[in-house]
Amino acid sequence: MKKRIGVLLLVFILSVTGNILSASPASNILFNVVQRPQQTSYYCGPAAAQSVLQWSPGTGETNLTVQNLLASELSTVNPGGTGWYQIDRSTLSDYRMRVVLNARKPTGAPSYYPYTFGSLGSRPALTQDGVRWSILYTVGDNSRAIAADGISTATGNAHLPGYPVSSIAHWIVVKGYTNYANSSGDTICIADPAKSPYVSFSPSIAAVYYISLNKAYNFSSAFGLMQNTVP
Numbered sequence: 001m002k003k004r005i006g007v008l009l010l011v012f013i014l015s016v017t018g019n020i021l022s023a024s025p026a027s028n029i030l031f032n033v034v035q036r037p038q039q040t041s042y043y044c045g046p047a048a049a050q051s052v053l054q055w056s057p058g059t060g061e062t063n064l065t066v067q068n069l070l071a072s073e074l075s076t077v078n079p080g081g082t083g084w085y086q087i088d089r090s091t092l093s094d095y096r097m098r099v100v101l102n103a104r105k106p107t108g109a110p111s112y113y114p115y116t117f118g119s120l121g122s123r124p125a126l127t128q129d130g131v132r133w134s135i136l137y138t139v140g141d142n143s144r145a146i147a148a149d150g151i152s153t154a155t156g157n158a159h160l161p162g163y164p165v166s167s168i169a170h171w172i173v174v175k176g177y178t179n180y181a182n183s184s185g186d187t188i189c190i191a192d193p194a195k196s197p198y199v200s201f202s203p204s205i206a207a208v209y210y211i212s213l214n215k216a217y218n219f220s221s222a223f224g225l226m227q228n229t230v231p
Contacts, residue, residue, distance in 0.1 A: 030176035030189055033145050035207040037196035039067045045082025045149075046070040047193035048171035049097065052145040053104050065104065073100045082171060084116070084149045084223035097147050097171075097226050109228075110144060116224030126224055131217040134227050135177055135188060145173050147226040150219035158218035160192070162205030169222070170194065175208065186213045 038047035046067040152160040175189040195207035
């Protein structure tokens with residue numbers, strides 16, 4: 001069984017109709033999304049949601065919701081954690097992270113939608129190019145964090161820095177990116193809830209670290225991203 005510790009991943013925005021927007025993003029973007037340590041070994045989802053909700057453009061930290069309340073709303077279970085979806089992905093309400101983020105986001109902020117392998121209605125399928133543009137434009141234009149659910153694999157290009165040699169399902173948060181060049185945005189900044197006294201391998205990882213765009217894609221392709229759309 002895959003372990004799930006949870007991480008909230010990413011700040012992005014994607015157009016409703018396509019992956020590539022006309023404006024050019026900034027070369028480097030990094031903003032003050034706060035890493036929130038998960039308060040149990042399986043609270044990565046609630047901690048990620050907490051980080052996303054506590055950042056709002058122009059207002060700093062808001063919505064100081066406690067993790068156990070978020071866990072209840074997210075249908076988080078021990079030991080499985082917070083699922084990408086609940087039953088069969090047949091409706092948007094099946095994605096609990098989407099439901100909770102939309103219910104608690106600041107008034108007027110963009111809504112969240114699942115960006116995943118496969119499709120649900122008119123949503124696009126997860127692609128590397130789509131992940132690139134999601135990160136570049138959400139971070140650059142809208143300053144909204146995105147919840148990303150994925151798997152850190154035992155080895156290879158989906159293995160997160162400092163993680164054990166095992167398969168671990170997790171939610172993470174992206175604070176920004178650097179090295180934007182030729183539409184690559186190739187260095188992605190992550191806030192990781194697993195830096196926590198409740199996670200056994202916590203001493204081996206950092207609360208905030210950088211990974212490549214390719215690693216962000218490979219990690220999140222196991223499940224997907226909760227992204228904003230343009231309001």
